Amino acid sequence: MIPSILLLSLAAIVSADCPRSFLKNLTETYVRAQAVGDYDTFLSIINPTSGYRENGFLVSIPDSMPAIPVHIDFTRSVHDTVQCATFTEIIAATDPHPYVIHTRMEFSPGDPQARLIESVITDKGDWYFNAKGTLALNARESWEAIPKEKQESREVIRGVADSYFDRFGNASVVVPWGAPCYRVEGGFAVNGNLTASGDCIQEFPDSIYFPYRRYVIDQEYGAVDVFVGFPGLDSTEADKPMPDSHLFRVEGAKIKYVHTNSACVSDGCGNATMPQPT
Ligand SMILES: *[C@@H]1O[C@H](CO)[C@@H](O)[C@H](O)[C@H]1NC(C)=O
Numbered sequence: 001m002i003p004s005i006l007l008l009s010l011a012a013i014v015s016a017d018c019p020r021s022f023l024k025n026l027t028e029t030y031v032r033a034q035a036v037g038d039y040d041t042f043l044s045i046i047n048p049t050s051g052y053r054e055n056g057f058l059v060s061i062p063d064s065m066p067a068i069p070v071h072i073d074f075t076r077s078v079h080d081t082v083q084c085a086t087f088t089e090i091i092a093a094t095d096p097h098p099y100v101i102h103t104r105m106e107f108s109p110g111d112p113q114a115r116l117i118e119s120v121i122t123d124k125g126d127w128y129f130n131a132k133g134t135l136a137l138n139a140r141e142s143w144e145a146i147p148k149e150k151q152e153s154r155e156v157i158r159g160v161a162d163s164y165f166d167r168f169g170n171a172s173v174v175v176p177w178g179a180p181c182y183r184v185e186g187g188f189a190v191n192g193n194l195t196a197s198g199d200c201i202q203e204f205p206d207s208i209y210f211p212y213r214r215y216v217i218d219q220e221y222g223a224v225d226v227f228v229g230f231p232g233l234d235s236t237e238a239d240k241p242m243p244d245s246h247l248f249r250v251e252g253a254k255i256k257y258v259h260t261n262s263a264c265v266s267d268g269c270g271n272a273t274m275p276q277p278t
Pocket residue numbers: 025026028029
């Protein structure tokens with residue numbers, strides 16, 4: 001007979017949960033590697049058989065973004081202890097080559113080598129790109145941990161993000177969105193109208209459908225990031241939508257903040273009048 005104490009520890013090993021400390025170590029390692037352009041360190045956190053993708057394309061690690069040192073002005077990471085996944089936002093506004101990077105990593109419990117890493121990397125020419133604007137807007141926001149009794153369930157957090165994306169293709173969907181009522185779209189604030197009851201009314205198109213949604217959820221911070229394909233902006237090929245990541249902060253079951261990071265397939269996403277950094 002197997003002693004029950006051993007069964008308990010076996011249960012812990014096979015559980016899908018990943019401790020926050022385990023995941024934090026990996027996001028911190030990733031950010032350090034990116035800051036100095038140390039792709040050997042980056043290699044240490046990805047399984048050699050895993051593919052690494054930038055803006056949807058497979059990239060060899062020596063030619064990857066983590067091989068280039070980037071001056072990081074701000075970073076935050078989201079840790080999903082249930083799915084054993086992470087999301088990291090990097091704003092490099094004062095680098096000679098400004099970037100905004102969103103990275104999603106998937107791990108298997110106990111294995112510090114990711115089974116998948118993918119990044120949406122934006123720079124000049126991408127959708128409303130302006131890293132200085134992203135940095136300034138982000139600096140005004142508060143993404144503190146949410147007290148236990150005010151934390152929403154994973155389902156509610158994910159549902160809020162889903163309603164946002166569903167609304168792009170269905171005018172009947174109500175998006176629960178509260179104050180302060182703006183979205184950081186690239187590096188610009190897109191403001192909505194705040195009603196007397198505290199609801200944020202934003203403008204949406206009605207005919208854009210979002211496939212390929214990949215979620216990273218952190219209940220403690222009310223955070224969910226969703227990697228999606230943003231169809232129809234500058235790609236006529238339905239199977240090659242624009243690589244896109246949206247990070248949400250959900251409080252009181254409503255959107256508080258949204259950060260979008262959208263990589264145009266071609267510069268300007270087909271919009272010659274799109275504002276660009278000066
Ligand atoms: C992550 O954990 C490894 C192994 O314990 C350790 O060597 C490394 O210093 C840690 N890295 C960070 C960024 O905490």
